[in-house]
Amino acid sequence: MNTKKIAIIGAGASGLLCAIYCARHKIKVDIYEQNTKCAKKILVSGNGRCNITNIEASKVNYFSQNPDFIENILDNFPYKKFEQFALSIGLILDVKLDGKVYPLSNEAKSVASLLINTAKILGVNFYIENKITDIKKLFQAYDKVVVATGSSAASHLGGNDDGLEFARVFRHNIIPSYPSLVQLKLHSSLHQIMSGTKVDGVVTLLINNKISSKTSGDILFTSYGVSGFAILDISQEASEALMNYQVVDISLSLLPKYSVQKLSSHIMKILESNSNISLLNVLHGLIPLKIVKALLVKLELNQEMKSAEINIKLSKKIANQILNWKFEVKDTHGFRHAEVAGGGVDLSEINPKTMESLKKKNLYFCGEVLDVVGQRGGYNFAWAWASGYTCSKDIIKY
Numbered sequence: 001m002n003t004k005k006i007a008i009i010g011a012g013a014s015g016l017l018c019a020i021y022c023a024r025h026k027i028k029v030d031i032y033e034q035n036t037k038c039a040k041k042i043l044v045s046g047n048g049r050c051n052i053t054n055i056e057a058s059k060v061n062y063f064s065q066n067p068d069f070i071e072n073i074l075d076n077f078p079y080k081k082f083e084q085f086a087l088s089i090g091l092i093l094d095v096k097l098d099g100k101v102y103p104l105s106n107e108a109k110s111v112a113s114l115l116i117n118t119a120k121i122l123g124v125n126f127y128i129e130n131k132i133t134d135i136k137k138l139f140q141a142y143d144k145v146v147v148a149t150g151s152s153a154a155s156h157l158g159g160n161d162d163g164l165e166f167a168r169v170f171r172h173n174i175i176p177s178y179p180s181l182v183q184l185k186l187h188s189s190l191h192q193i194m195s196g197t198k199v200d201g202v203v204t205l206l207i208n209n210k211i212s213s214k215t216s217g218d219i220l221f222t223s224y225g226v227s228g229f230a231i232l233d234i235s236q237e238a239s240e241a242l243m244n245y246q247v248v249d250i251s252l253s254l255l256p257k258y259s260v261q262k263l264s265s266h267i268m269k270i271l272e273s274n275s276n277i278s279l280l281n282v283l284h285g286l287i288p289l290k291i292v293k294a295l296l297v298k299l300e301l302n303q304e305m306k307s308a309e310i311n312i313k314l315s316k317k318i319a320n321q322i323l324n325w326k327f328e329v330k331d332t333h334g335f336r337h338a339e340v341a342g343g344g345v346d347l348s349e350i351n352p353k354t355m356e357s358l359k360k361k362n363l364y365f366c367g368e369v370l371d372v373v374g375q376r377g378g379y380n381f382a383w384a385w386a387s388g389y390t391c392s393k394d395i396i397k398y
Contacts, residue, residue: 004028006395007142009132009166011038013381014367014388015148016115017085021392023122030142031124034131039112040157041150045339045381050108052086053385054378055079056099061379063236064372065175066347070383073352076393077386085385089118100378135166135363144362146391151341151368152177159335163369164345170360173346175371178243179338180236183227184250187328193294194221198228199287202253205234206326207241209249219252221290224333226250232376236342239332248329254287254322263319264312271307271315279305287322295321340380342373354394355387364391 004027008015011033019029037043042050054061057079059071079101086093091114092104103110120126132138138145149163164174198220205212217230234250241248255263263286270282280303283292296303299321335341345365349358357363366387374380 004144004395004398005030005142006144006146007032007138008146008148009135009138009163010148010150010367011035011116011126012041012148012150012367013039013115013384014391015146016119016388017385018146018148018366018388018392018395019119019124020089020115020122021389022395023119023124025396027395029119029124030127031119032127032130032132034129034162035158036129038116038126038128041154041159042112042115043108044154044157045108046102048108049102049106050111051100051102051378051381052093052111053079053082053101053382054099055095055101057374057379057382061375061377062372062383063180063240063342063374064347066371069347069350069352070372073355073386073390074382077389079382081389082382082385085389089114098377132162132166135169139362144364144395146364146366146395147369148365148367148388149369151344152335153179153182153338153341153368155336159341163365167345167357167365167369170357170363172349172357172359175343175346176243177335177341177343178239179332179335180239180342180373181232181339181376182235182239182337183222183333184225184231184235184238184329185331185333186225187330188225190294190298191221191225191327192223193297194288194290195223197221197288197290199254199291200256201230202256203230203234204251204253205237206249206251207237208247212237212241216256219254225329226327227333229376232339235332236373236375238329240342242329242331250327250329252325252327254291254325256323258319258323260316260319260323263322264315267315267318268310268312271310275307277307279303279310283318298325339376340368340373342371344369344371347371353390355391356394364395366391 008031059067094104153159202216204214215233218228220228367384
């Protein structure tokens, strides 16, 4: 009989998967979870649908100071192996055309429930509302300890930097943390006028006045700044640049199917064929009313202007503003509102084959506590599953 005992700190994605694999090999597993519920971030992921992984996950989908490390771990646990694991716990997957994977039930609750129940059936002990404050004490009672605590992101779901503090106990280097997949705050008041309005557009990120990246998708104006998938997609680079005191701007194209010339000509054509139509109504035919009002404030134009007052030069100025609306980013919306966090335990001090600490024998790290953050689309879960599996594989060996 296997008498080995391991402690896992954190009952999230990586911790639960690690626990299940270890328990299947008759290893005694105790999970310590500070929250009243396990798998809280799983439960809210994907707006309650849980984008559980992505079949295309590779190192290009992640940000880290050690991308080759990530590739090795992902190779240990490719999508086919995850699919087999999911089937083994009764979870049927639904693969979308874009590579995103969801539970067939379309409910995050089914993912969390099957993981937790499988672990319990296998004999894993759960110590809920049990916050570990002294990691050294665990080594007095357990053969191995796995830190799967996550990051400071989503503090309302229990996110914190406990895992980083545990790493510091053993003199691990920590890459500074920053929010990712997070909304942005703007140096402006115009977004308040547009608050609640959503458009499909293109976002260009500029760092120190140079184009860093460009993405398309929905853009949501809010009382504090901007949100939406397109914003989340560029937020990692923006957040890291802000942390390093760089100048960060975004340029928004709110009608990306138009060129300045085409949009200007369209505005003039409508004005010329409707001499009594106001500028506000012309623009409202193109973009939401709140955005029109903010645009006119920005350009200091009277919304009741008629065609006789508008020439081609002004129409081009209006078109250019709609297609190249620049805002200075002053901050992110913070860790509380971030889905994940960048930075974490330095991968150069982790064994790339086992996830074991190179500073402390029998100490393992997996999941978001490490210096790995993925793009939006299931990539962060893919890392959690793969790193948790790699931990379990080494623990089982011995």
